[in-house]
Amino acid sequence: MRFRRSYLASGMALGLLLASAFAHRALAQTGTLGAPVPITLAATAADKLVVVVMSGSVQTIASLTPNAINQFPTPVQIYTEWNLPYFFGGTLSLVAYFTNPGQALTTGSANIPSSRVEGRTSGSDPSLLTTWTPFNGNAVGGIGSAGGTQALWQWPGYCGLLIFCRQGDRTDQLDLRLNLVGYPTSAGTYAGVLNIRAVIY
Amino acid sequence: MNRMFKQVLLVGALAVMASSAQAQVGTLSNGPVTVVLNATQAPTLTLTTSVASVTMASIGANVVTPFPTFNVTATWNLTAGTTIRLVGWFNTPAAALVSGANNIASARVVGRTGVAAFAPFTGAVSSGLGVAGGTQQLWSVNAAPLNGTATTNLDLALDYVGQPSPNAGVYTGTLNLRAIVQ
Numbered sequence: 001m002r003f004r005r006s007y008l009a010s011g012m013a014l015g016l017l018l019a020s021a022f023a024h025r026a027l028a029q030t031g032t033l034g035a036p037v038p039i040t041l042a043a044t045a046a047d048k049l050v051v052v053v054m055s056g057s058v059q060t061i062a063s064l065t066p067n068a069i070n071q072f073p074t075p076v077q078i079y080t081e082w083n084l085p086y087f088f089g090g091t092l093s094l095v096a097y098f099t100n101p102g103q104a105l106t107t108g109s110a111n112i113p114s115s116r117v118e119g120r121t122s123g124s125d126p127s128l129l130t131t132w133t134p135f136n137g138n139a140v141g142g143i144g145s146a147g148g149t150q151a152l153w154q155w156p157g158y159c160g161l162l163i164f165c166r167q168g169d170r171t172d173q174l175d176l177r178l179n180l181v182g183y184p185t186s187a188g189t190y191a192g193v194l195n196i197r198a199v200i201y
Numbered sequence: 202m203n204r205m206f207k208q209v210l211l212v213g214a215l216a217v218m219a220s221s222a223q224a225q226v227g228t229l230s231n232g233p234v235t236v237v238l239n240a241t242q243a244p245t246l247t248l249t250t251s252v253a254s255v256t257m258a259s260i261g262a263n264v265v266t267p268f269p270t271f272n273v274t275a276t277w278n279l280t281a282g283t284t285i286r287l288v289g290w291f292n293t294p295a296a297a298l299v300s301g302a303n304n305i306a307s308a309r310v311v312g313r314t315g316v317a318a319f320a321p322f323t324g325a326v327s328s329g330l331g332v333a334g335g336t337q338q339l340w341s342v343n344a345a346p347l348n349g350t351a352t353t354n355l356d357l358a359l360d361y362v363g364q365p366s367p368n369a370g371v372y373t374g375t376l377n378l379r380a381i382v383q
Contacts, residue, residue: 047228049228049229049230050230051230051233053235053236056236057237058236058237059237059238060241061241063241063242063243064241064243066242072240076236078234080230084228104238105240117238143229174236176236178240184348186280187242187243187244187245187278187280187347187348188241188242188280189239189240189241190239190240190241190242191237191238191239193237193238194236194238195232195233195234196233196236197229197230197232197233197234198230199229199230
């Protein structure tokens with residue numbers, strides 16, 4: 001009887017051992033896992049602050065009228081896009097300027113100063129040049145020339161921390177004109193370059 | 202200890218934020234992008250007179266009878282040129298002034314600017330302007346500077362020295378004036 005019990009116990013133990021072995025084998029066959037191989041992913045989203053003149057990059061007045069306001073016929077479409085890290089702080093502004101305010105447009109020895117070139121913007125808010133304004137301001141955020149600059153728009157205020165506007169874009173329309181009222185001009189073809197740049201300061 | 206650890210973490214986070222903010226101030230867009238502005242002012246040369254017409258009451262025989270003096274002003278805004286010339290002419294030299302079938306030839310019409318001597322309108326085409334036999338260059342002025350204005354008097358008269366006066370009548374005619382830059 002003892003022998004039978006012992007035999008029975010041994011049989012059960014063997015059974016359990018075999019079952020365990022089979023179970024282990026089954027597990028190894030259906031879900032064998034190799035050692036994890038880590039792959040490091042690195043992606044840098046660089047600071048983006050892009051200004052593009054979408055249209056109107058060349059403005060022409062075929063025939064100036066002396067002692068009058070002469071508006072350039074087509075507006076300048078300016079697209080600005082930014083994608084900046086959190087907490088970049090400061091003010092985001094789009095600045096337009098003439099390098100040499102005394103000679104915004106020139107023909108030979110004759111000049112039209114930047115104070116006679118006026119701009120007006122419309123488009124996304126907030127905009128600074130809602131009325132015709134001469135380019136006679138000082139540099140903004142270190143960009144521009146003294147007496148030949150205007151900020152077209154800037155985002156301080158509710159974007160002061162710029163957490164909510166660290167990424168965005170906007171399109172603005174810039175109208176330009178020459179105010180020659182009371183300013184005698186010599187005959188000739190005047191040419192000049194208006195620079196546009198975005199800056200955080 | 203735990204509180205101190207939090208404080209250290211907070212200070213560290215603020216330092217990172219401040220560092221990040223400082224790093225971004227002064228960021229510039231690519232560029233600058235540019236807008237080219239071109240504007241052309243065409244050269245101009247205009248002539249005006251102080252009166253539109255002049256009248257003499259009676260044409261004298263054997264004398265030079267003057268019309269009232271008037272002024273001619275040239276205004277110019279040029280890109281080139283050295284001299285501005287004033288040219289006057291009659292379209293039909295043989296009939297500068299007409300009264301019915303009677304004519305006064307341009308040879309009897311004399312003119313001058315300033316204090317120059319009177320000269321008849323009998324010249325050839327001048328500087329491309331005028332009519333052969335009915336033209337006179339009246340005046341020239343320096344075009345420098347290229348943006349300027351100048352005024353001169355213009356005296357006109359009918360010269361019947363050695364001649365009887367023309368047939369009675371009211372004679373009318375048109376003197377053409379034009380400026381040219383050369």
